[in-house]
Amino acid sequence: MSNIILASKTSPHMNAYEIIIRQATMNDMAMIQQLFVETIQSSCKNDYSEEQLVAWISTVVNLDRWSMALSEEYFLVAVDEGKVVGFGALKDGNYLDFIYVDQTYQRHGLAERLLHALENEALKQNSTSITTDASKTAVPFFTKMDYQHVHENKRTISGMEIINYRMEKSF
Template sequence: MLTLIPYHKTYAADVAKLCHLSIHDIDPRLYSTAEKSAWSFAPRSANHWQRRLSNSKAWLMLTSDSVDGAETVCGMINVETRFNSRGYIDSLYVAPEHQRKGIAKQLYSTLEFWAREQQIDELTVDASKVSKAFFEAQGFKLRHRSYQEKRGVVIMGYYMYKPL
């Protein structure tokens, strides 16, 4: 069973694991081992994710174990709310075993609905090679290629936008 909830700090450690595992599961034809290690050398601390997500608007998708009912984070998305970066989608991750099941779309739809309620006029994202097609399917357009340096490795992506 899946449940979409607003981010809560009790899930920060789960988010850290989710993001790290999702990055390292990327097909090596898209990003090399060196690029993935630079992107996420090890899971960031729960404290890192708590600070990062508490300064934005974030949602989590939880899945419940059918046997004991334990909930784990299988997806997350967040959008910046501060003036200079308002409407910037900072992160979207789905656990490898839950990909291609509509979780990213549910998370994104929730974010877009919220953004429209907040009268945000444009969403932007630095999409990865993995997520570019997803964001195009949601109506995003390419503004330009983007490059981020992490641990001395340049990782290519796509800066995209969607007027609301």
């Protein structure tokens, strides 16, 4: 994949920026994990209890899971001035495994760009639909992007029940 450049632009919250979207490498893992934790802490705090957030964040220590995702999935990172500010991954050609964006870069089109790149890859792999398990926080984003609610999931992590929602988009 060649790099995708999100055109330079400004917003009230940021200076001008140029974000490059590229395939992730193992060297990106620490920044990806840090962004995973920070995004859950900042963006999901109104939808989940503190105990649920702690349980969810605890999954960051599963290095085998992260290594496998980076090496086996179509895994993209969005980079601004050397820092990972967003990431997303497509598993098995039709499952959106991750999509996270730094809170200061949210609502500026970056998540949409990552999602479109992942959807395009799904199409290249001849998928007719794509699914994801979206957090309560992410459901409005996926709804806006034409994903349909399929069902509610109840997942237990470290003894805490966490609800998310299976979402699907047909091509």
